[in-house]
Amino acid sequence: MRLLRSASLAALALAATTTAYAKSEVCHAASEKQIASLFDRWNASLQTGDPKKVVANYAKKSVLLPTVSNKPRLTAEAKEDYFEHFLERKPVGSIDSRSIEIDCNSAIDVGLYTFKFADGSEVKARYTFTYKWNGRQWLISSHHSSAMPEKN
Numbered sequence: 001m002r003l004l005r006s007a008s009l010a011a012l013a014l015a016a017t018t019t020a021y022a023k024s025e026v027c028h029a030a031s032e033k034q035i036a037s038l039f040d041r042w043n044a045s046l047q048t049g050d051p052k053k054v055v056a057n058y059a060k061k062s063v064l065l066p067t068v069s070n071k072p073r074l075t076a077e078a079k080e081d082y083f084e085h086f087l088e089r090k091p092v093g094s095i096d097s098r099s100i101e102i103d104c105n106s107a108i109d110v111g112l113y114t115f116k117f118a119d120g121s122e123v124k125a126r127y128t129f130t131y132k133w134n135g136r137q138w139l140i141s142s143h144h145s146s147a148m149p150e151k152n
Contacts, residue, residue, distance in 0.1 A: 025104060027105055030107060030133075031102075032100045034138075035138070036109065038057075038107075038109070038129070038131060039093070039095060041057065043092070046093065049090070050087075051081075051087060052080060054079075055080050055083065058079060058140045058141075058143070059132055059134065059140060060076070062074075062141050062142060063143070064078075065143065065145065066145060067086075067146065068086065068123070068147070091116070092115065092116050093113050095113050096112040096113055096124070098111030098112075105133040106131065106141075107138070108128065110128045112124065112125070112127070112148075113145075123147055124147070124148045125145050126145070126146055126148065128143070128144045129142075
């Protein structure tokens with residue numbers, strides 16, 4: 001009897017644990033065009049010259065591995081610091097090639113882009129943006145950008 005009771009208690013504990021992790025998620029529908037427009041939103045925020053407007057595109061818990069800095073930016077303040085200096089050059093980004101994949105409440109946009117600056121210089125780079133739907137809008141959850149290693 002005692003063994004049976006212990007087994008029953010163990011089964012209930014397992015069921016409670018399993019139930020605690022069960023998650024019902026409603027997937028927000030998105031098209032490739034909508035996900036592609038998130039880069040346009042981000043790029044338009046660069047044009048404002050306001051680091052806070054750029055950082056508003058990022059989720060609170062997100063990572064920025066920037067193009068022209070060796071330092072990972074994990075907080076809003078660290079991202080603002082990066083963009084404050086980056087925006088001084090008046091960057092305008094354009095997509096050269098991309099691939100987009102969409103999943104339940106997440107999306108990834110990966111490819112090549114070019115930044116042109118006010119002084120006439122440019123940087124060609126690889127990028128990866130990952131996005132999460134927060135229930136109201138798509139936000140960047142991670143952004144990696146690195147200058148192309150080979151000169152064309």
